[in-house]
Amino acid sequence: MHKVVLGALVRGGLVLLVHRRADKRAYPGVWDLPGGVMEAGESELAALTRELHEELGVRIAPGTVTHLCRWTAGAAGEPVLLSAWVVRDWHGTPANVAPEEHDGLGWFGLEELPPPVHDDMRAALVRAMASHPGTHAGSTD
Numbered sequence: 830m831h832k833v834v835l836g837a838l839v840r841g842g843l844v845l846l847v848h849r850r851a852d853k854r855a856y857p858g859v860w861d862l863p864g865g866v867m868e869a870g871e872s873e874l875a876a877l878t879r880e881l882h883e884e885l886g887v888r889i890a891p892g893t894v895t896h897l898c899r900w901t902a903g904a905a906g907e908p909v910l911l912s913a914w915v916v917r918d919w920h921g922t923p924a925n926v927a928p929e930e931h932d933g934l935g936w937f938g939l940e941e942l943p944p945p946v947h948d949d950m951r952a953a954l955v956r957a958m959a960s961h962p963g964t965h966a967g968s969t970d
Contacts, residue, residue: 834877835864835913836889837897837954838923840936844958845923846943847884848933855903860935860943862913862950873912881916884930885923893918898953913950915957 838845846860863884867876878889897913925934937943939958945951 831907831909832867832873832876833864833909833911834867834873834880835862835911835950836877836881836894836916837862837913837957838881838885838887838916838919839958842958843936843938844942844954845885845934845936847925847931848935850930850932853930855909856946859946860937861946862954863931863934864913865930873914877914877916881919884925884927885921885934886926887919887921887923889916890918890920895957897957898949900947900949902947911947911950913953915954 845863847863848860849856849858851858863881864877865880865884867873874891874894877894878891881887881889893916895915897915899910899912901908901910903909923934925931939955942951
């Protein structure tokens, strides 16, 4: 079973989503949290740190990361274990540094979240954002 980590960068009541390219095999052409497949021997936090750096060019502050939810998705023959995390602090300005993965990124408030890719993740994300509406993260150093 593949294991995938996803990161919800949260800033001032907004969450950063990436738009998956239309030619992606899994969930093409949709807005989703950035992240990716864990490599052998990696912890979830190590994979999350690596993936967010590779995809967004940011370095997360591990002490400010909290687990959001975990669920299984995909077809019965190819299940994927997904684990989402809320990232409240990072270094750098998020940018689309993986154009082969995404064709855009954007900040969304609770009222403007696009249709969910995963209902479980969306519900947990809405709860987390509602309970910490003023959370700010991110620096541009």
